[in-house]
Amino acid sequence: MSKSVVIIGGGIIGLCSAYYLQKEGHQVTIVDQSNLDGGASYVNAGFLAPSHIIPLSAPGVMKNGLKWMFDKTSPLYIKPRLDLDFIKWVWAFNKSCNVGHVEKAAPVIRDISVLSQELYDDIIKTEKFTCHYDKKGLLMLCQTEKMLEKELKMENLAQNLGLDVKIINAKEISQLEPNVEINAIGAAYFKCDHHSTPREFMNEMKAHLTLQGVKFFINEKVEDIDIQNEKIVAIKTDNQKLHADEFVLAAGSWSALLSKKLGLKLLLQAGKGYRINTEKNTGITIPAIMVESKVAVTPMNGFTRFAGTMEIAGINQNINKVRVDTIANAATRYYPNISLTKEEKTNAISGLRPVSPDGLPYIGKSSKCNNLTIATGHAMMGWSMGTATGKLVSEIISNQKTSLGLNPFHPDRKF
Numbered sequence: 001m002s003k004s005v006v007i008i009g010g011g012i013i014g015l016c017s018a019y020y021l022q023k024e025g026h027q028v029t030i031v032d033q034s035n036l037d038g039g040a041s042y043v044n045a046g047f048l049a050p051s052h053i054i055p056l057s058a059p060g061v062m063k064n065g066l067k068w069m070f071d072k073t074s075p076l077y078i079k080p081r082l083d084l085d086f087i088k089w090v091w092a093f094n095k096s097c098n099v100g101h102v103e104k105a106a107p108v109i110r111d112i113s114v115l116s117q118e119l120y121d122d123i124i125k126t127e128k129f130t131c132h133y134d135k136k137g138l139l140m141l142c143q144t145e146k147m148l149e150k151e152l153k154m155e156n157l158a159q160n161l162g163l164d165v166k167i168i169n170a171k172e173i174s175q176l177e178p179n180v181e182i183n184a185i186g187a188a189y190f191k192c193d194h195h196s197t198p199r200e201f202m203n204e205m206k207a208h209l210t211l212q213g214v215k216f217f218i219n220e221k222v223e224d225i226d227i228q229n230e231k232i233v234a235i236k237t238d239n240q241k242l243h244a245d246e247f248v249l250a251a252g253s254w255s256a257l258l259s260k261k262l263g264l265k266l267l268l269q270a271g272k273g274y275r276i277n278t279e280k281n282t283g284i285t286i287p288a289i290m291v292e293s294k295v296a297v298t299p300m301n302g303f304t305r306f307a308g309t310m311e312i313a314g315i316n317q318n319i320n321k322v323r324v325d326t327i328a329n330a331a332t333r334y335y336p337n338i339s340l341t342k343e344e345k346t347n348a349i350s351g352l353r354p355v356s357p358d359g360l361p362y363i364g365k366s367s368k369c370n371n372l373t374i375a376t377g378h379a380m381m382g383w384s385m386g387t388a389t390g391k392l393v394s395e396i397i398s399n400q401k402t403s404l405g406l407n408p409f410h411p412d413r414k415f
């Protein structure tokens with residue numbers, strides 16, 4: 001049965017939800033407070049990475065987070081705040097930082113990322129998208145024996161989960177990347193990963209959806225939600241009131257603010273990251289993570305992108321120059337012939353990742369509201385999980401059997 005569906009948020013999650021809902025014959029509207037050309041879904045590193053099976057909430061991360069609170073150059077920064085939502089999130093995050101959770105979460109993350117890759121393949125082929133999309137794997141570059149040993153353990157875990165990965169030495173790295181000098185003693189080479197230029201996919205998807213009749217209301221902020229008997233009757237933007245049979249909450253880092261209007265306490269924090277682009281020919285052809293520095297590099301269409309940091313410091317897009325410099329310095333430490341210019345650093349842009357406490361997204365319906373599907377909280381993996389999330393959202397609203405079990409993603413789950 002065809003339904004009217006309003007999606008709040010037109011990032012990668014909102015667009016992919018619209019794609020599958022429209023394909024199922026629903027009438028879809030997307031409302032976004034921005035003009036849909038920036039934010040996490042545009043500035044990300046473009047990795048479609050089943051390799052990232054370890055959630056952010058892993059053993060030792062909280063300890064490091066506490067240590068790094070006083071380090072302006074740390075890759076993870078948790079800003080202490082006297083805010084109840086933040087305190088609850090930290091509590092839940094800390095509880096999730098254990099081996100048992102990682103063991104449970106890893107196969108779930110693999111399944112949704114692998115499905116997502118298949119669906120990206122399918123969309124690009126079916127809709128004849130011409131956006132940049134490549135399958136060259138991912139190098140986890142290590143400069144120290146200690147990190148390489150950790151990667152070796154990861155290799156075992158990833159292989160047990162069926163992922164294509166092997167440890168390679170410095171010589172093999174330079175054979176793979178002959179046009180750029182790399183300062184690393186070895187790497188885990190995940191052949192299973194893909195990468196893309198996010199803005200190209202986003203633009204092509206928006207154009208496709210518009211052609212298919214999806215309605216867009218941009219620069220319109222959803223300010224209130226009218227709920228009666230556990231059902232949304234309408235949402236109020238700063239411009240109009242929108243009615244629909246079903247609603248989707250895909251408002252990224254802002255989702256928690258809106259969920260409060262439903263009496264729902266979605267634990268979610270914004271995790272700020274930055275990207276620096278360079279149009280110089282870097283010679284880099286394979287995406288990589290500089291493991292000790294936790295900085296990513298991606299060869300995109302016409303430029304190379306360096307991305308990193310995770311600042312849990314509330315909803316703001318301010319640029320912290322020290323952290324931008326830290327990303328640029330890491331680039332030169334691993335790629336000695338690459339030096340990002342002052343201008344490139346000045347042009348750095350930030351984006352907010354919606355971070356759940358256990359590193360798994362929220363996908364599904366809360367018991368608090370019958371006609372709202374929540375799709376957010378993907379943290380560092382929203383690009384990788386975008387298409388699969390969209391498909392799951394459409395299956396939920398269309399009352400179909402879902403492609404994956406939804407229990408690990410339940411919005412009402414306890415931490």
Ligand SMILES: Cc1cc2nc3c(=O)[nH]c(=O)nc-3n(C[C@H](O)[C@H](O)[C@H](O)COP(=O)(O)OP(=O)(O)OC[C@H]3O[C@@H](n4cnc5c(N)ncnc54)[C@H](O)[C@@H]3O)c2cc1C
Nearest residue numbers: 009011012013033044045047222252254273381382383384
């Ligand atoms: C530097 C960086 C690098 C990253 N690299 C990768 C990577 O390589 N691979 C990967 O998988 N992931 C990566 N990520 C994470 C990924 O980008 C995010 O998880 C993903 O983009 C989140 O998508 P989203 O649609 O949930 O949120 P968003 O892209 O933030 O979209 C949410 C939308 O909701 C709108 N909105 C919010 N509130 C309202 C409201 N009240 N009314 C109307 N509209 C509203 C916003 O304007 C926004 O457009 C990275 C992120 C960053 C910052």
